[in-house]
Amino acid sequence: MLTRDQASAIFAKLRKYSSADEVELLISSGRSALTRFANNTIHQNVSEESHALSLRVSIDVGSAQGGRTARASTNKLDDDSLRRLAQTAETLVRLQQPDPELLAMPTPREVVEGEVDGGGTVQRHVQRTARIDAPDRAEAVARIVDVANRNELASAGIYATSEFAEGLFNSGGVAKWHEQTSAEVSVTMIGDTSSGWQKANAPDVATLNPAKMAEIAAEKARKSANPRELEPGKYSVILEPSAVLDIVGSMFWDFSGSALLEQRSFLNDRLGTHLFGDNITVEDDVYHPLQTGTPFDGEGMTRQRLKLIDKGVVQDLAYSRRAAMKMRRSELAEKVGRVGPTGHGFMLPNEMGEAPLNIVFAGAPSGSSQTVEQMIASTERGILVTRLWYIREVDPYEKILTGMTRDGTFLVENGKAQCGVRNLRFNQSLVNMLRNVEALGEAVRASGEESIDMVVPPMRVREFTFTETTKF
Amino acid sequence: MKEIGSWALDTAKLRGATHAEARIVDERKRALATRSGHIGSASDSESLGIGIRVIADGSFGFAATDDLTRKGVQNCASQAVQIARASARVKSAEQFLAPEQPHIAEWASPYRIDPFGVPLEKNLDLLFAIDAEMRRVKGVTLAETSMNFRRYEQWFFSSEGSAIHQTFITSGAGYAAHSFAGAEIQKRSYPNSYGGQYQNKGYELIEELQLLDHAGAIAEQAVALHSADRCPQGKFNVILASDQLSLQIHESVGHPIELDRVLGMEANFAGTSFLTLDKLRTLKYGSDIVNIVADATESHGPGLGTFAYDDEGVAAQCTPIITNGLFTGYLTSRDTAAAIGAACSGGCLRAEGWNRLPIVRMTNISILPGESPLSLEQLIASTDHGILMETNRSWSIDDKRYNFQFSCEVGWEIVNGQRRRMLKNPSYSGISTEFWNSMDAICSRDEWKLWGTPNCGKGQPQQVIGTGHGAAPARFRGVAVGAAYKGSE
Numbered sequence: 011m012l013t014r015d016q017a018s019a020i021f022a023k024l025r026k027y028s029s030a031d032e033v034e035l036l037i038s039s040g041r042s043a044l045t046r047f048a049n050n051t052i053h054q055n056v057s058e059e060s061h062a063l064s065l066r067v068s069i070d071v072g073s074a075q076g077g078r079t080a081r082a083s084t085n086k087l088d089d090d091s092l093r094r095l096a097q098t099a100e101t102l103v104r105l106q107q108p109d110p111e112l113l114a115m116p117t118p119r120e121v122v123e124g125e126v127d128g129g130g131t132v133q134r135h136v137q138r139t140a141r142i143d144a145p146d147r148a149e150a151v152a153r154i155v156d157v158a159n160r161n162e163l164a165s166a167g168i169y170a171t172s173e174f175a176e177g178l179f180n181s182g183g184v185a186k187w188h189e190q191t192s193a194e195v196s197v198t199m200i201g202d203t204s205s206g207w208q209k210a211n212a213p214d215v216a217t218l219n220p221a222k223m224a225e226i227a228a229e230k231a232r233k234s235a236n237p238r239e240l241e242p243g244k245y246s247v248i249l250e251p252s253a254v255l256d257i258v259g260s261m262f263w264d265f266s267g268s269a270l271l272e273q274r275s276f277l278n279d280r281l282g283t284h285l286f287g288d289n290i291t292v293e294d295d296v297y298h299p300l301q302t303g304t305p306f307d308g309e310g311m312t313r314q315r316l317k318l319i320d321k322g323v324v325q326d327l328a329y330s331r332r333a334a335m336k337m338r339r340s341e342l343a344e345k346v347g348r349v350g351p352t353g354h355g356f357m358l359p360n361e362m363g364e365a366p367l368n369i370v371f372a373g374a375p376s377g378s379s380q381t382v383e384q385m386i387a388s389t390e391r392g393i394l395v396t397r398l399w400y401i402r403e404v405d406p407y408e409k410i411l412t413g414m415t416r417d418g419t420f421l422v423e424n425g426k427a428q429c430g431v432r433n434l435r436f437n438q439s440l441v442n443m444l445r446n447v448e449a450l451g452e453a454v455r456a457s458g459e460e461s462i463d464m465v466v467p468p469m470r471v472r473e474f475t476f477t478e479t480t481k482f
Numbered sequence: 483m484k485e486i487g488s489w490a491l492d493t494a495k496l497r498g499a500t501h502a503e504a505r506i507v508d509e510r511k512r513a514l515a516t517r518s519g520h521i522g523s524a525s526d527s528e529s530l531g532i533g534i535r536v537i538a539d540g541s542f543g544f545a546a547t548d549d550l551t552r553k554g555v556q557n558c559a560s561q562a563v564q565i566a567r568a569s570a571r572v573k574s575a576e577q578f579l580a581p582e583q584p585h586i587a588e589w590a591s592p593y594r595i596d597p598f599g600v601p602l603e604k605n606l607d608l609l610f611a612i613d614a615e616m617r618r619v620k621g622v623t624l625a626e627t628s629m630n631f632r633r634y635e636q637w638f639f640s641s642e643g644s645a646i647h648q649t650f651i652t653s654g655a656g657y658a659a660h661s662f663a664g665a666e667i668q669k670r671s672y673p674n675s676y677g678g679q680y681q682n683k684g685y686e687l688i689e690e691l692q693l694l695d696h697a698g699a700i701a702e703q704a705v706a707l708h709s710a711d712r713c714p715q716g717k718f719n720v721i722l723a724s725d726q727l728s729l730q731i732h733e734s735v736g737h738p739i740e741l742d743r744v745l746g747m748e749a750n751f752a753g754t755s756f757l758t759l760d761k762l763r764t765l766k767y768g769s770d771i772v773n774i775v776a777d778a779t780e781s782h783g784p785g786l787g788t789f790a791y792d793d794e795g796v797a798a799q800c801t802p803i804i805t806n807g808l809f810t811g812y813l814t815s816r817d818t819a820a821a822i823g824a825a826c827s828g829g830c831l832r833a834e835g836w837n838r839l840p841i842v843r844m845t846n847i848s849i850l851p852g853e854s855p856l857s858l859e860q861l862i863a864s865t866d867h868g869i870l871m872e873t874n875r876s877w878s879i880d881d882k883r884y885n886f887q888f889s890c891e892v893g894w895e896i897v898n899g900q901r902r903r904m905l906k907n908p909s910y911s912g913i914s915t916e917f918w919n920s921m922d923a924i925c926s927r928d929e930w931k932l933w934g935t936p937n938c939g940k941g942q943p944q945q946v947i948g949t950g951h952g953a954a955p956a957r958f959r960g961v962a963v964g965a966a967y968k969g970s971e
Contacts, residue, residue, distance in 0.1 A: 045569070046942055048747045052569040056544040056943075057561060058837045060531065083527035085548045098526050105602040106524055107610065144543075144568035152572050166749035168942050196942075198750040205749075272518065273623040273662035361515050361522035361626070399753075402876040404889050404909065404966040406667040412887050412966060414880045416753075435878075435885055435911070437966050459751060477965040478911060480885035481756070 011175055012039035012061065014187045020063065020087065021179040027096035030067035030103060032115045033181040036308070036357055038062045040174025045147040048166040050155045052148060061085050063092075066358060067099045068115065076108030079359060113331055115180045116309055124312040124353055132188075132297060132305050139191035139215040140173040147171070150220045154197055157224035163231055167197040169220065176304050184310040190302065194457070195220045198417060199231040203482070204430050206230025207397055207417035209252065209457040213302060230396060230418035234430025238421060239479055242434065246392030246448070247474040248385045248422065251456035251466050254371075256398040257411060259461020261440055262294075265318050265326075267333035267349070268363025270342060276409045276441070277324055281345050286322040286444040289374070293317050294328065294354070294366035300455040300465045301368045308357030316352060316366055322445075330355025330364040370465040374450035385449050385470045387425045392470070393434070394420040394427050401460045409440040413460070414480065434476040446472045483647075487639030489552050490534045493559035495641060499536035499566065501579065502559070502641040503794060506532045506550075507634065507836035512598065514605055515628040516613045522626070524606075531836035534562045535794075540576035541569035542817075546837040579816035580827050582796055584643030589790035592780070593651045593684030597631035600685045605629055608693065609657075615697035616659045621705035624660035628677055629653075629688065630936075636793075644795040652786065652948065653687045654680030654936060659701040661708065668707035668906065670891050672700045674725045675874050680934030680948060682784040703892060706904060713893050713908035715964030719868030720910055721861060721957045724925075726890055727849065728933040728951035729874050734914040735767075735774055736847040736949065738883035739803055739811070740830075740940075741818040743842075752940050753881025756914070757809065759822060765809040768918030771852065774804040776813055778829060778845035785950020786934040787845035794840060796829035803847065807919070815842050834945035841941050848952030851930040858929055858955045863899040865957060870894040870901065871908045879914075887911035889966055909966035917958060925954040 012020075021035045043057035064083040071077030080102035084095050147169045158165035171193050178186040193215035199206045207230065208223040249257070261276075269275035277285075294316040296305050305313050309331060316326040329337065331351040338349055354364040373379055386394060396418030404410040415434050420427040449470040457463050487504045494502035508530045515522035531548035532555060543566025547558040609627040616625040632652040639645050656678015658671040673679045673691055681687050722730060738755040742748055757765070768774075778787055778798035789798055794816055801811040814824060815831035833840035862870065871890040879886040893908030894901045932952045939946050 042943070043565075044943055046750075047572060048749055049574065049745070050572075051574045052541065052572045053747055054542060054544070054839055054841075054942075055565045055569040056546070056839050057565060058546045059558075060546070060548050060837060064527075079521075079524075081525040083525065083529075085529045085531065102524055102526060102602065105606070106521060107606060109520060111520070144565045145571070148568040148571040155572055164746060164749075166746060168750060170943070196750055200746070200749055207750075272660075274660060274667060276667075278662055278667075359521050359523055359525075361517055399881055400878045402878045404876055405907065405970065407662075407665055408970050410966065410970055412876065412878045414878070414885065416881055433880060433885075435880070435887060435965075437887075437968055439970050442970075475968055477968050478885060478887075478962075480880045480882070481913065482880075482882055482884070 011041060011173055014177060017177045018179065023092050024065055024096055025181060027093045028067055028100060030069050030100055031071060032068040034066040034115055035179045036064040037177045038174060040172060042172035043144065044168055044170040045151055046168050047151050049164050050158050052151055055144065061087060063095060064357065065095050065099045067103050068112065069103055070108065071112055071114045076110035077112035078103050078106040078108055079112055080106055111332060111336065113335065115182050116184055116311055116331065117182045118184055121184055121310055121312055124314055124351060126312065126314055134213045134302060135189040136191045136214040139171055139193050139213060142171040142215055153221045154224040157221060157228055158199060161228040161232060163228055164200045165197060165224065166200065170194045171215065178306060178310040180310060186306045186310045188304040193218055195223055197224050197227045199227040201231045201235055203236050204231050204234040205417045211457045211463055234418055234420060237430035237432045239432045240421065242476045242478055244473045244475055246389055246470060246472050248382060248389065248392060248394045248470045249468060250382060250396050251454050251468050252397045252458040253395045254466045254469055255456045255464045256401060256458045256460035258440065260403060261409060262369055263365050265328060265366055266364050267327050267329040267337045270327065270346065271333065271336055271340060276407050281324055284322050285324055285441060286319060287447050288322050289447055289450055290319055290322050290444050291372035292319040293370045294368050295370045296368040298370050298465060301370065303368055307353045307355045309355055311351050311353040311355065313353035318366060328352050328354035328364045328366045333363050367462060371453050371467055373453040373467040380449045380451050382451065382468045385468065386422050386427055389422045389425065389470065392422045393431065394422050397458060398460060404437060410437055411440060412437045432482060433480050435478040436475060437477045438475050443471055443474065448472050483637040486532065486550055486555055487637060489555040490532060490559045491639060491641050493556040494534060494536045494563055497560050497563040499538045499563050501537040503535045504532055504639045505793060505836060506637040509835060510633045512631045514609060516609045518617060518625050519613055529835065532558065533833065533836045533838065534559050535839060536562045536566050537577050538563045538566035539570035541566050541573050542577055543569055544839040577817060578820040580819040580824060582816060582827065585646055585791060585795055585797065587646045587790060590649040591651055591682040591784065591788065595685035597651065597653050597685040598633065612657050612694055612697045615694060616701040619698065619701035619705055621661045621663060622659045622701050623662045627657040629655040638795055640795055646791045646795055648790055650682055651684050652680060653683050653685060654678060654934065655688050655691060655693060657697065659704040661704045663708045666708055668704050670700045670704040671873055672696045674933060675891065677936060680786055680936045682786060682788050707892060707906045710904040710906040713869065713905040713964055717960045718963045719865055719957060719959050720961040720963065721865065721868060721870040721955055723870065723872040724929060724931045724953040724955050725873050725933060726871055727953040727956055729877055730888065731774065731847055731849055731951050731953060732935055732949060733877060733879045734883060734886055735803065736844040739813050740842045741812040741814045744812065745818060745821055751942050756882045756884050761809055763808065763810060766807055766919065767804045767809040767915055768807045769921045770807045771924060772804050772807050772918050772921055773850040774847065775850065776801045776803050776845050776847050782846050783932040785846035785932050786936060786948030787950040792829045792831045793833045794831045796827045799829045801828050813842055813844060818842060832947055834947050838945045843947055844938065844949040846950035846952065851927045851954040852924040854926065856925045858925055861923055861925055861955060861957060862896055862901055865896045865899060868896040869905065869908060869963060870896060884913050886914060887966060907967060910961050910963045911965050912962055920958045920960055921956055922959055924956040930954040
């Protein structure tokens with residue numbers, strides 16, 4: 011993995027090789043490994059070491075006709091390749107159409123103005139995670155397989171670790187660097203007629219307990235064996251944290267200034283309205299102790315905390331520098347509240363603008379929090395959902411999503427999870443769902459496959475719409 | 483490259499590997515996009531590296547690096563062997579590969595115009611012209627265009643003696659008009675949604691698509707959808723346009739026939755399959771007129787699944803998947819073929835790039851057109867009452883690939899053999915085998931198109947790869963329509 015000094019030296023060379031007015035380097039470097047198992051056997055086992063240099067150059071920024079910007083990328087670090095990278099970017103930039111709205115690259119002063127307490131730094135590199143090797147991962151998988159064998163189940167899943175660094179340098183003097191480790195375990199336990207699942211991810215491998223996750227997944231598989239078929243319809247559902255993450259994840263792409271300006275957001279004409287229930291409060295907070303990721307954006311701007319939803323009312327939006335400038339000039343400016351760069355922009359040029367990526371839901375207020383078990387105990391009839399799968403948007407404005415339950419779906423009756431049920435297809439408006447949350451638990455770091463990791467609580471939701479059942 | 487390959491293979495063998503493969507990949511990509519009059523993307527990227535797969539102690543190991551020095555490659559090969567030895571700590575059987583003769587070969591996907599030789603200004607001028615044409619239509623609130631090119635050169639070497647050099651040129655382009663009004667966001671795309679059309683062709687594909695000619699009409703349809711009636715709910719005869727049918731094939735045939743899924747190897751992420759081994763040559767997958775092949779050969783056309791050899795050196799093949807409605811074949815690799823006792827691999831092992839382990843992937847999974855002449859208009863004329871659906875808007879299917887639901891951008895009501903009113907928000911759903919058994923007509927070769935799906939995700943770490951799907955418009959009887967909007971009731 012490159013050090014900050016090595017990355018800085020590469021940037022110095024690129025500055026020398028480029029004659030563009032402005033130069034920005036996004037650099038990433040690291041190694042990752044993933045041990046994959048199925049049928050109680052390690053069947054795939056991989057590792058990778060790689061680097062990526064992405065150079066953006068700009069010319070004529072601030073001129074009457076408008077500036078131009080373009081990007082070139084490589085994974086080659088030798089001098090000839092760096093020279094060619096600079097030449098490619100410059101060839102591309104000179105062929106662009108001028109863009110009167112192109113901004114100059116940010117200065118250190120502009121970045122500092124966006125800094126939050128702590129100076130926008132986080133410590134997310136853990137040596138013990140970085141030291142994990144293939145035998146360590148195999149040992150953990152062996153413990154998972156032991157659980158499967160004891161329960162006469164087949165296990166499948168992954169144990170992955172990585173260590174990487176990301177840096178951003180620009181010719182105006184901005185220099186940002188972030189190092190992080192990651193450990194991830196995902197376990198599926200499979201029986202003849204059922205399955206169970208658990209997944210977790212954290213910078214510190216010591217916070218993960220693969221054997222315990224395997225036990226929980228095995229218990230879900232055992233208890234959901236021989237599933238009953240339920241009639242589709244509206245049910246109360248208890249969504250475990252991963253299921254909540256799965257279904258709400260796509261919504262946050264719409265909490266962006268660019269999405270509003272382009273009228274592709276479901277928040278069009280809905281800002282300031284009481285869109286969700288009073289018990290829904292959501293922040294974007296890269297500094298939260300259960301969050302991960304870089305504390306700066308694709309231009310090096312420091313990420314700020316955002317209150318996206320406050321007691322059901324949409325409040326803050328994420329802004330790149332460009333989106334903030336355009337919003338201030340638009341007729342929407344009066345309606346959207348606070349406008350300014352928030353440190354959520356993607357690397358330029360891009361098609362999506364910006365988005366909040368470190369979602370933190372508030373759990374239930376003190377005294378009203380319920381565990382999943384308490385939610386089950388207080389439910390007369392409903393469905394307990396472990397995870398959701400293959401979620402896609404049916405309607406972008408009503409935010410109707412469709413998808414399937416998977417790997418542990420249970421009928422809850424008279425306060426108990428009575429039996430497994432065949433998996434169901436849902437078609438559910440997210441807006442309606444977040445108006446119908448009856449109970450919330452403690453917010454935890456959750457992982458899934460349908461969205462990036464979040465801090466979310468379990469929820470019980472009334473009148474959740476299932477439209478079909480499948481064959482298993 | 484041969485020298486680099488030999489560093490990898492020699493080191494792997496020296497460290498104890500009983501089988502070794504090295505893939506060196508040099509990839510170049512160009513991505514251009516506009517959004518409502520502005521540049522959305524203007525980037526070139528390149529990537530060079532090596533991926534080494536070995537068998538040691540009876541298990542697989544894989545390592546990849548972008549350090550192509552002798553030391554870097556040898557370290558990578560050593561690491562692959564160490565990883566394989568760790569894999570052997572948790573194994574239930576020795577890893578075997580179905581037999582394959584070594585091949586020495588050179589191949590390049592045919593193209594007429596090198597897309598990287600076309601002036602960038604010409605590409606951007608075209609995208610901005612399309613963008614402007616769409617925004618000329620009142621009511622269009624967002625116009626998106628994109629154009630992508632890729633040159634992918636791969637050298638494959640194996641300890642069995644294969645040395646295969648292949649070069650692929652891929653082009654793709656498309657656009658979409660969005661319209662927000664009232665409480666709706668509507669969208670129309672051309673020539674297909676999610677980036678348009680992709681093939682293993684040069685810039686000639688961009689010319690063939692006649693992109694600018696359709697921009698105004700597509701934008702007008704996006705706006706007109708606001709005043710269209712909503713697609714009704716119930717059981718209907720449904721005609722799927724070839725673009726939508728290609729995705730239907732991808733999801734409800736292409737994925738469930740992947741033998742690694744069937745064997746449980748993807749159970750934790752992508753899922754498994756309803757096509758258990760007992761279904762081979764016994765399951766009536768579709769009606770008698772359903773014939774689907776997995777065809778990676780050049781004769782099938784310039785699909786994203788066309789090649790000469792797969793990523794473990796197996797020659798491209800055409801495998802019958804559904805024959806007169808009967809399920810007849812899986813997508814296989816050397817290890818999965820060996821696991822079911824097959825004589826050889828079907829040649830479907832593919833990797834996203836140098837840094838990914840090749841896994842079983844679709845090639846070109848295509849439905850064969852009807853043999854009797856039948857145009858789309860003739861198919862509509864022979865339909866008393868039904869709904870024609872075009873261009874995918876969303877897709878979802880369960881993890882065994884039984885239950886699916888698709889939404890399309892636009893529908894057209896068919897009454898007494900005539901295309902009548904436009905319908906918005908059309909959707910349909912069903913069970914894969916029941917759906918394919920309800921197919922009672924398919925158009926002939928003139929209506930058949932080889933579509934490219936550039937964004938198929940699978941594997942851990944996830945790999946995104948292109949697949950091809952040939953399809954002609956087809957009719958399905960008694961399909962469940964409209965359940966998607968029960969969620970707003």
